[in-house]
Amino acid sequence: MSTSSPPIIVFDLDGTLVETAPDLIAALNYVLDREGLQPVPLAAARNMIGAGARKLIERGLEVEGRAVTVAELDRMTSDFVAYYADHIADGSHPFDGLEVALDVLASKGHRLAVCTNKLEWLSKLLLDRLELTPRFAAICGADTFGVAKPDPAFLRETVARAGGRLPGAIMVGDAGTDVGVARRAQVPVIGVDFGYTDVPMAELKPDRLISHMRDLPEAVASLAAS
Helix, strand or coil, X not given: CCCCCCCEEEECCECCCEECHXXXXXXXXXXXXXXXXXXXXXXXXXXXXXXXXXXXXXXXXXXXXXXXXXHHHHHHHHHHHHHHHHCCCCCCEECCCHXXXXXXXXXXXXXXXXXXXXXXXXXXXXXXXXXCHHHCCEEECCCCCCCCCCCHHHHHHHHHHCCCCHHHXXXXXXXXXXXXXXXXXXXXXXXXXXXXCCCCHHHHCCCEEECCHHHHHHHHHHHHHX
């Protein structure tokens, strides 16, 4: 995928750039506790993450065998978002080696962007708290364009907002929605195997698979040269 300029690199957020599970599951358990339900253990709940707050709550309720109305789910989602925003970086942190990898990519001229099914304002708040925001030319959430992954329009619009070209883009993510959006947009995808997914990333067959962020620059270079 040789291009005249270095490929833009578009990242998922939760489970790819940042280990957000501790704070997301704490917010989920806050909501469950208010409903008189038992908390969900962090280890068991990691793979519930990735499709947004509402879906995370739905999955938590499924574990508890609780059915709720749309209005009740709306209320729980509002409670979740309010609590989560107040505790968004209590335990969340960049994955090991991330900042060095981003430095290397930036030094080689790559633009960087975020394409996440998290709400845009929460994504920006989290990245602000972790002092990562200045690294990205665009940070786009599920509410930015009114579409979510794996809709390819989301990736196309994110790349455009970041000033890049879709034929010169690479997606980096941890789950099926990331592989799906890349395939539908016809761009290569690098999968990380340390994120949040109910299907192991290796089984999703990304173009490259990494187990640590230190390996990201080499994976990008390999794809860019192919």
